[in-house]
Amino acid sequence: MTTKIPTAVDRRAFLQMSGALVVSFSAASILDAADVVQGPFDTRGSHVDPTQLDSWLAVGADGGVTAYTGKCEFGQGMYTAQIQLVAEELSVPVSRVKLIQCDTSICPDQGTTSGSQSTPTNFNERNLAQAAATAREALLRLASQRLGVPVDRLSASDGVVGVKGDTGKRVSYGELVGGKRFDVTVNAHAPRKAVADWKVMGTPVPRVDMTEMATGTFEFVHNVRVPGMLHGRVVRPASVGAAVASVDEASVRGMPGLVKVVVRKNFVGVVCEKQWQAIQAAAKLKVVWTAGPGLPAQHDFYDHLRKQPARDAAVVDSKDVDQKMTAASSVLKATYLHPYQMHGSMGTSCAVADVQGNKATVWSPTQSAYPTRSGVAAVLGIPPDNVRVIYVRGSGCYGINGADTVSYDAALLSHAVGKPVRIQLSRQDEMAWENYGFAYVIDQRAAVDRSGTIAAWDCESWSPSLGGRPGYDQPGNVVTGMLVGFEPAAPAPRAAGAPRGPLRNGSNAVPSYLAGCIDGSCNGAGTIKSERVVTHTIASPFFTGPLRSPARLQNTFAHECFLDEIAAHVKADPVEYRVRHLSDPRLREVVQAAAKAAKWQPRQSPQRTGSGRGIACVAYEGDNGYVAMVADVDVDQSSGRIRVRKLVVAQDCGPITNPDGMKNQIEGGALQGLSRALGEEVTWDERKVTSIDWRTYHSLPLGFDVPEVESVLINRNGVEASGAGETAITIVAAAVGNAVFDATGARIREVPFTPERIVAALRARS
Amino acid sequence: MSEIALNVNGSSHRLDVDPTTPLLYVLSDDLGLRGPKLGCGLGQCGACTVIVRGRAVRSCVTPVGTVAGAEITTLEGLGTAEKPHPLQQAFIDEQAAQCGFCLNGVILTAKAFLDQKPKATDAELQQGLGSVLCRCFTHVRMLRAIKKYQEKRA
Ligand code: FES
Ligand code: FES
Numbered sequence: 001m002t003t004k005i006p007t008a009v010d011r012r013a014f015l016q017m018s019g020a021l022v023v024s025f026s027a028a029s030i031l032d033a034a035d036v037v038q039g040p041f042d043t044r045g046s047h048v049d050p051t052q053l054d055s056w057l058a059v060g061a062d063g064g065v066t067a068y069t070g071k072c073e074f075g076q077g078m079y080t081a082q083i084q085l086v087a088e089e090l091s092v093p094v095s096r097v098k099l100i101q102c103d104t105s106i107c108p109d110q111g112t113t114s115g116s117q118s119t120p121t122n123f124n125e126r127n128l129a130q131a132a133a134t135a136r137e138a139l140l141r142l143a144s145q146r147l148g149v150p151v152d153r154l155s156a157s158d159g160v161v162g163v164k165g166d167t168g169k170r171v172s173y174g175e176l177v178g179g180k181r182f183d184v185t186v187n188a189h190a191p192r193k194a195v196a197d198w199k200v201m202g203t204p205v206p207r208v209d210m211t212e213m214a215t216g217t218f219e220f221v222h223n224v225r226v227p228g229m230l231h232g233r234v235v236r237p238a239s240v241g242a243a244v245a246s247v248d249e250a251s252v253r254g255m256p257g258l259v260k261v262v263v264r265k266n267f268v269g270v271v272c273e274k275q276w277q278a279i280q281a282a283a284k285l286k287v288v289w290t291a292g293p294g295l296p297a298q299h300d301f302y303d304h305l306r307k308q309p310a311r312d313a314a315v316v317d318s319k320d321v322d323q324k325m326t327a328a329s330s331v332l333k334a335t336y337l338h339p340y341q342m343h344g345s346m347g348t349s350c351a352v353a354d355v356q357g358n359k360a361t362v363w364s365p366t367q368s369a370y371p372t373r374s375g376v377a378a379v380l381g382i383p384p385d386n387v388r389v390i391y392v393r394g395s396g397c398y399g400i401n402g403a404d405t406v407s408y409d410a411a412l413l414s415h416a417v418g419k420p421v422r423i424q425l426s427r428q429d430e431m432a433w434e435n436y437g438f439a440y441v442i443d444q445r446a447a448v449d450r451s452g453t454i455a456a457w458d459c460e461s462w463s464p465s466l467g468g469r470p471g472y473d474q475p476g477n478v479v480t481g482m483l484v485g486f487e488p489a490a491p492a493p494r495a496a497g498a499p500r501g502p503l504r505n506g507s508n509a510v511p512s513y514l515a516g517c518i519d520g521s522c523n524g525a526g527t528i529k530s531e532r533v534v535t536h537t538i539a540s541p542f543f544t545g546p547l548r549s550p551a552r553l554q555n556t557f558a559h560e561c562f563l564d565e566i567a568a569h570v571k572a573d574p575v576e577y578r579v580r581h582l583s584d585p586r587l588r589e590v591v592q593a594a595a596k597a598a599k600w601q602p603r604q605s606p607q608r609t610g611s612g613r614g615i616a617c618v619a620y621e622g623d624n625g626y627v628a629m630v631a632d633v634d635v636d637q638s639s640g641r642i643r644v645r646k647l648v649v650a651q652d653c654g655p656i657t658n659p660d661g662m663k664n665q666i667e668g669g670a671l672q673g674l675s676r677a678l679g680e681e682v683t684w685d686e687r688k689v690t691s692i693d694w695r696t697y698h699s700l701p702l703g704f705d706v707p708e709v710e711s712v713l714i715n716r717n718g719v720e721a722s723g724a725g726e727t728a729i730t731i732v733a734a735a736v737g738n739a740v741f742d743a744t745g746a747r748i749r750e751v752p753f754t755p756e757r758i759v760a761a762l763r764a765r766s
Numbered sequence: 767m768s769e770i771a772l773n774v775n776g777s778s779h780r781l782d783v784d785p786t787t788p789l790l791y792v793l794s795d796d797l798g799l800r801g802p803k804l805g806c807g808l809g810q811c812g813a814c815t816v817i818v819r820g821r822a823v824r825s826c827v828t829p830v831g832t833v834a835g836a837e838i839t840t841l842e843g844l845g846t847a848e849k850p851h852p853l854q855q856a857f858i859d860e861q862a863a864q865c866g867f868c869l870n871g872v873i874l875t876a877k878a879f880l881d882q883k884p885k886a887t888d889a890e891l892q893q894g895l896g897s898v899l900c901r902c903f904t905h906v907r908m909l910r911a912i913k914k915y916q917e918k919r920a
Contacts, residue, residue, distance in 0.1 A: 214873065667905075694810040
């Protein structure tokens with residue numbers, strides 16, 4: 001049985017458990033809420049003991065501070081933010097802090113950097129933050145002994161402890177512990193710096209890596225060069241599910257630079273002296289593949305999903321929904337469709353491995369250093385302790401791109417030749433085989449009473465799933481692992497049990513407007529008590545996995561558009577109607593803040609003037625960030641083209657570490673969400689994926705009509721810090737879809753909103 | 767294989783390479799440069815851009831033999847960390863990056879474009895950046911940085 005770490009079994013309580021504790025749940029009981037497993041996020045014991053301060057922090061003889069983290073930078077600014085955190089707690093300048101990220105030989109095991117969990121994990125009362133607070137406490141204690149002055153008369157600044165009111169007495173961190181171990185346990189009660197005293201946290205500290213990135217000197221994993229390094233390429237199957245029938249090594253014999261053709265079960269690759277040679281050899285190598293099982297037709301894939309055996313889950317069920325529907329003055333129904341989409345990282349995935357005998361070093365852009373260590377060990381058949389994974393930044397990923405799979409590729413190729421091998425995937429190998437974001441079919445039904453208030457809400461969804469993050473023990477969850485013989489995780493069909501509390505809304509399967517009551521305890525963000533949410537998870541023909549706001553985005557698109565449909569039906573203002581059905585004060589506040597900043601005038605949609613505005617909101621994962629967005633659009637009714645003029649985003653993610661970093665995330669999330677809403681869709685034919693480059697998969701380029709993005713940051717202290725990387729993107733499709741409706745009266749219920757679909761919807765308008 | 771003379775960022779190199787090799791692999795593997803990057807290898811994204819004879823060129827689809835002897839500038843040749851080029855400085859000032867992988871293509875394409883058309887209108891600039899991608903979607907800041915640079919140099 002596989003051990004999986006849930007996303008939402010009271011995440012907070014879960015994260016507060018001892019880091020050394022490895023918790024195993026029965027997969028069946030955890031997964032039935034259809035939560036997408038993004039983790040593991042927790043800190044756990046390894047040879048680097050997370051209960052020891054020395055595992056997290058070291059002070060050098062010169063007083064410089066080195067911090068070790070298991071949460072790494074993927075373009076969201078987490079590198080700089082964690083440096084800010086350490087600088088703040090220790091009262092040293094940002095320039096004196098060095099951060100070592102995700103090297104399994106020296107950093108604590110913090111699972112996977114994903115799921116908007118780095119801030120919750122490392123910035124609240126545990127892990128890195130608590131280690132830094134413990135270090136401060138320890139330094140003050142040592143200074144007190146050294147200076148013979150009680151701790152409460154001491155204060156620290158710029159790496160020096162001084163005595164309040166006595167400028168003569170002082171001692172630097174370097175003098176206190178420089179180059180030595182602290183030898184203390186992380187103290188769960190060491191006091192954190194009060195937000196009111198923050199000098200570095202909460203300020204727009206510039207990205208530490210910015211200058212190197214802009215001047216082309218930054219080292220990406222793509223730039224790692226190891227002496228004696230060779231270059232590899234893989235040859236992926238000709239169609240989904242195909243197996244190797246034969247490999248004709250003679251087809252490449254004598255090619256310049258060829259070192260070896262590598263075949264292991266269905267894994268095929270070549271190793272050459274140079275990259276271009278490897279590219280040519282991989283193209284020329286003749287491999288005969290079996291036909292594979294074939295793929296379900298794309299044109300009726302959504303209907304196909306409804307008919308498949310599924311793992312069902314009832315997330316919430318008040319048992320009175322059908323009765324309320326019968327009694328209601330009106331009942332609305334709609335179906336929303338969302339395609340598979342891809343990460344499509346800017347740079348194709350790349351890794352370098354050096355496997356010598358039964359020892360391996362892998363330079364990898366993985367989000368999961370320790371789990372990848374286990375995965376590499378499994379595909380090579382060596383113990384995990386013999387593998388060192390060194391995280392080196394890759395191209396931005398928005399979930400599991402090809403980083404894990406390419407790390408396995410590099411290891412397999414290096415193992416076969418006994419020399420270091422670098423491999424960077426081709427654009428097609430990246431796009432045809434990555435773990436896509438989930439396709440979704442979502443049926444909505446609502447009963448409205450005579451006063452125009454929603455009396456009941458019923459939601460049923462179908463979504464395909466295969467593989468995902470490999471975690472520590474499922475390398476078959478990505479393509480390379482499967483090709484060498486490991487099984488990917490697939491949902492086992494099963495009927496739904498009764499919902500069990502507390503409410504788990506990590507995938508935002510439950511609309512914000514529902515009360516979310518299970519056994520009398522209500523943890524939803526809304527007021528509607530007649531509620532039913534049922535999910536069906538089906539085996540996917542393609543690999544799937546977390547893609548920025550996994551399932552949360554798809555569900556929210558359906559919920560937020562449907563809420564708008566109901567509001568229009570009862571001729572209510574979309575802002576007022578939302579607030580009326582929400583109980584969560586933080587969510588109400590962001591809705592009102594976005595409306596205010598956008599100068600929202602109460603309206604009945606549609607206005608049908610060709611220009612329109614729409615709003616959407618979400619309590620991300622139920623409680624991990626609150627966001628609302630107003631979109632202003634123009635719709636060219638003859639061509640069906642949408643032009644988004646402006647997006648206003650209001651966000652509350654608790655205390656803000658870096659306001660400029662948060663704005664950057666909001667802007668990026670908003671525009672990435674727009675690209676996904678307007679054009680991105682994975683396509684396939686009878687046997688294989690056909691969206692394999694930037695002509696066949698449509699990403700909005702730098703030169704599109706970029707809308708203005710206005711961010712309204714609500715800085716809330718006294719609550720936990722939550723994630724901010726996946727909030728804005730979650731509501732873009734809904735906000736834009738609602739604005740298109742306002743502009744034209746046409747309701748778009750399928751992503752992406754291509755001009756053809758808009759034109760069809762305009763024609764179908766009643 | 768044949769010997770090819772390359773002039774990159776002001777220094778000359780003589781290299782024994784297959785002249786059909788795309789310039790990108792020579793720059794990153796033989797010369798160890800970090801600026802030009804493999805994004806697609808198909809001429810579709812811009813990540814591999816270098817400036818050759820004043821024009822932005824996609825090095826992933828440019829055989830090295832065709833640029834022998836020409837002056838080639840990569841991102842690290844534009845300015846240095848100590849003394850960034852004004853356009854690089856504008857990106858630093860605006861904090862215009864997330865992962866930074868696309869910066870090479872964005873900065874060099876904009877640079878070559880504005881060198882040709884210093885007074886480009888917004889619509890022209892948009893066209894000039896029409897096939898440059900940033901998958902982190904840092905568009906807002908990047909366009910702001912480019913505009914600021916354009917205004918300053920005018
Ligand atoms: S890598 Fe050359 S254009 Fe994409
Ligand atoms: S900053 Fe990541 S691709 Fe542009």
